[in-house]
Amino acid sequence: MLKEMLENVRLRTPLIHNITNYVTVNDCANILIACGASPIMSDELAEVEEITTICNALNINIGTLNSHTIPSMLAAGKKARSLSHHVLLDPVGAGASKLRTNTALRILDEVKPSAVRGNISEIKALAMGEGSTKGVDADVADTVTDDTLEQSIGFVKSFAAKTGAVVAVTGAIDIVTDGNRTFVIRNGHPMLSRITGSGCMLSAMTAAYLAANPETPLEATAAAVCAMGLCGEKAQERLTDCDGNSTFRDYLIDEIYNLSGDALEAGAKYELR
Amino acid sequence: MLKEMLENVRLRTPLIHNITNYVTVNDCANILIACGASPIMSDELAEVEEITTICNALNINIGTLNSHTIPSMLAAGKKARSLSHHVLLDPVGAGASKLRTNTALRILDEVKPSAVRGNISEIKALAMGEGSTKGVDADVADTVTDDTLEQSIGFVKSFAAKTGAVVAVTGAIDIVTDGNRTFVIRNGHPMLSRITGSGCMLSAMTAAYLAANPETPLEATAAAVCAMGLCGEKAQERLTDCDGNSTFRDYLIDEIYNLSGDALEAGAKYELR
Amino acid sequence: MLKEMLENVRLRTPLIHNITNYVTVNDCANILIACGASPIMSDELAEVEEITTICNALNINIGTLNSHTIPSMLAAGKKARSLSHHVLLDPVGAGASKLRTNTALRILDEVKPSAVRGNISEIKALAMGEGSTKGVDADVADTVTDDTLEQSIGFVKSFAAKTGAVVAVTGAIDIVTDGNRTFVIRNGHPMLSRITGSGCMLSAMTAAYLAANPETPLEATAAAVCAMGLCGEKAQERLTDCDGNSTFRDYLIDEIYNLSGDALEAGAKYELR
Numbered sequence: 098m099l100k101e102m103l104e105n106v107r108l109r110t111p112l113i114h115n116i117t118n119y120v121t122v123n124d125c126a127n128i129l130i131a132c133g134a135s136p137i138m139s140d141e142l143a144e145v146e147e148i149t150t151i152c153n154a155l156n157i158n159i160g161t162l163n164s165h166t167i168p169s170m171l172a173a174g175k176k177a178r179s180l181s182h183h184v185l186l187d188p189v190g191a192g193a194s195k196l197r198t199n200t201a202l203r204i205l206d207e208v209k210p211s212a213v214r215g216n217i218s219e220i221k222a223l224a225m226g227e228g229s230t231k232g233v234d235a236d237v238a239d240t241v242t243d244d245t246l247e248q249s250i251g252f253v254k255s256f257a258a259k260t261g262a263v264v265a266v267t268g269a270i271d272i273v274t275d276g277n278r279t280f281v282i283r284n285g286h287p288m289l290s291r292i293t294g295s296g297c298m299l300s301a302m303t304a305a306y307l308a309a310n311p312e313t314p315l316e317a318t319a320a321a322v323c324a325m326g327l328c329g330e331k332a333q334e335r336l337t338d339c340d341g342n343s344t345f346r347d348y349l350i351d352e353i354y355n356l357s358g359d360a361l362e363a364g365a366k367y368e369l370r
Numbered sequence: 371m372l373k374e375m376l377e378n379v380r381l382r383t384p385l386i387h388n389i390t391n392y393v394t395v396n397d398c399a400n401i402l403i404a405c406g407a408s409p410i411m412s413d414e415l416a417e418v419e420e421i422t423t424i425c426n427a428l429n430i431n432i433g434t435l436n437s438h439t440i441p442s443m444l445a446a447g448k449k450a451r452s453l454s455h456h457v458l459l460d461p462v463g464a465g466a467s468k469l470r471t472n473t474a475l476r477i478l479d480e481v482k483p484s485a486v487r488g489n490i491s492e493i494k495a496l497a498m499g500e501g502s503t504k505g506v507d508a509d510v511a512d513t514v515t516d517d518t519l520e521q522s523i524g525f526v527k528s529f530a531a532k533t534g535a536v537v538a539v540t541g542a543i544d545i546v547t548d549g550n551r552t553f554v555i556r557n558g559h560p561m562l563s564r565i566t567g568s569g570c571m572l573s574a575m576t577a578a579y580l581a582a583n584p585e586t587p588l589e590a591t592a593a594a595v596c597a598m599g600l601c602g603e604k605a606q607e608r609l610t611d612c613d614g615n616s617t618f619r620d621y622l623i624d625e626i627y628n629l630s631g632d633a634l635e636a637g638a639k640y641e642l643r
Numbered sequence: 644m645l646k647e648m649l650e651n652v653r654l655r656t657p658l659i660h661n662i663t664n665y666v667t668v669n670d671c672a673n674i675l676i677a678c679g680a681s682p683i684m685s686d687e688l689a690e691v692e693e694i695t696t697i698c699n700a701l702n703i704n705i706g707t708l709n710s711h712t713i714p715s716m717l718a719a720g721k722k723a724r725s726l727s728h729h730v731l732l733d734p735v736g737a738g739a740s741k742l743r744t745n746t747a748l749r750i751l752d753e754v755k756p757s758a759v760r761g762n763i764s765e766i767k768a769l770a771m772g773e774g775s776t777k778g779v780d781a782d783v784a785d786t787v788t789d790d791t792l793e794q795s796i797g798f799v800k801s802f803a804a805k806t807g808a809v810v811a812v813t814g815a816i817d818i819v820t821d822g823n824r825t826f827v828i829r830n831g832h833p834m835l836s837r838i839t840g841s842g843c844m845l846s847a848m849t850a851a852y853l854a855a856n857p858e859t860p861l862e863a864t865a866a867a868v869c870a871m872g873l874c875g876e877k878a879q880e881r882l883t884d885c886d887g888n889s890t891f892r893d894y895l896i897d898e899i900y901n902l903s904g905d906a907l908e909a910g911a912k913y914e915l916r
Contacts, residue, residue, distance in 0.1 A: 119392040119665040120672055120684050126393055126566035131615050135507055136566065137463065138393050141436040144467035151466060163687040163711065165436065190683065193697060194690035234681055291900075293672035293682065335612060339881060341900025342677050343893040347616040354564075354614025392665040399666055399839035404888050408780055409839065410736065411666050414709040417740035424739060438709065608885060620889040627837075627887025 100358030102320035111308035118160025121294030174208030192222030284326025373631030375593035384581035391433025394567030447481030465495030557599025646904030648866035657854035664706025667840030720754030738768030830872025
């Protein structure tokens, strides 16, 4: 099943419109190509509706939102949804400023994205309207562990039900749910948190998986999350003692580039609840 | 001849002003250094004329154009031309939105750049005022092949004659022409299309070659195109089974860094028509 | 002493607010993580005061300043100083345009940053209100050599005394001074000038060292400068004949990632005057 999700991306080469931050935008473009999709970045209000019309899905990432890109996010998002395109929201740093929390809430309300991916602190900030996000990283107090897993699943399921979106909360244990069925995913490696952009790259790639598998958004999202975690493991195995986080970033994208459907199926560690 | 073009860049270390997109800007800066030039990025209207005055050429790339940078492109472009600096236009995504097509046409009209580099779909969009660009990549239907080569050369030559610019259309086969003489270049490797920014990097590097060889813009542009294609071949040869597009990007810039004039002369595959 | 500076960064994992250019922002984020800190980038006026409040230090880099980010730099800078956070200014390209020189002078005047890091031409432009910066690189005529060292130290000390900041002038020989005591540092390698962003990365990392060592800003800055220079040496040693500046960039960040306090103490080459 995961295999099919991946192979459809390579088969259909979806074009993904990204309104994203300038920190990790290059990595997002390269990982989209690596997974088989094609990226375009555009955040100018005068063209975003036209651009998103020729694309297959939209990835909205608020990592460096500003007064000019927020209207573009809303306009592109509404246009994409009106065309029945999948729209993914990555609420980077929700909880770290009122502007971020409120912008993410406004996008949820006005655009009704079909998928949301964030860390647990960001999703809590959106669910509760407040938060203790440590900048753009999850607060340690929020970490999903085996002890807090049941409670976390319940929380994420209710957020998914409330928003109507597939919600992916990623961290040491990943939770992907549509409010009914839930994937609990245990792929990944701590090195993924030692680079900037692993979350942003996953969001961009998830948009590609959604575009290529429009009828099965839960499975598409779960496949993208497993793929990123698995490639994080594989990239870490390639590291020598001299290597650090910069080489890890290159290897991570390389592993996504080389990942086959069979390797994903074999390496994915998940349970469906 | 190509050798001299390359060596002049290393000898004269031209300073290149870039108004470019935020997706591939870091790669553009590093490849400019790699080829022997020095980059500066500035897109603020209040300083672009002053910045371009101290530079030796200007590279305008509309990849993430917006309402604030478009006036900067026009102002810097006019100032640079008034100083007889070479100006290169990379019309990224022309054909994908009216804003992109119209902005590129306006720059052609008001700035009169001395060089234009794009893929075949972008150049068709500018020549015909419409297009079927697939986002920022060329449409498959437009691909230059041996079967369509004669026709494509004729088309690009007439666009060069009309604009007064050296025009480089890059793809599987590259066409570089000033409207009279035409280089048909067969360097390169499909991996160049599996990273973001190979076109942007080539445009930035071409601006450096033009700045260092101001009297021979056709040969300078052809040399830059051959250099990028050849280094793509060399970078691909270094890849192991584990490597993917991220490592390829690093190797590509590394190869430009290490490329000698003799190696360029020996490896270039072109015919002059 | 340097060892303690480095280890405090890893121990305290300071959160660093960056208002920085879009050219090297990804490298700045990754090197902040590599050295043990956590990055957040935000340049929107509506949130920068709130963002800087939850951070431990602010890094202001004017490399691609514009009319929207300049007010954000001033507002965030004043807020950070009012909270007694360290603020570092990197006056990229001061001397290359009036806008850059004047903005940097205005930040010095209104924010009163606790640290300034630049090349010798940039600092001269600020001290003298004019300059001959070659774009974003130092003018060769300004280079600090053994012959000009005494004179340069005197100049940098008087700039430090006048601004009240710890000033780091980096180049072939680095000078770090608070106006009284001066570190003369001889770590580094010319390869550091063959990539974009080595200065920007050092500025970001210095902000992290300042945040983790708030009571000893001179030593913290000197430690960051030594760390960057030493890691430049180590990265260069790893290069093979095929490698160039792109691989060097990765190795540089990797070396920062792996650098221990003991290795810094052993490899640092400095004298205290």
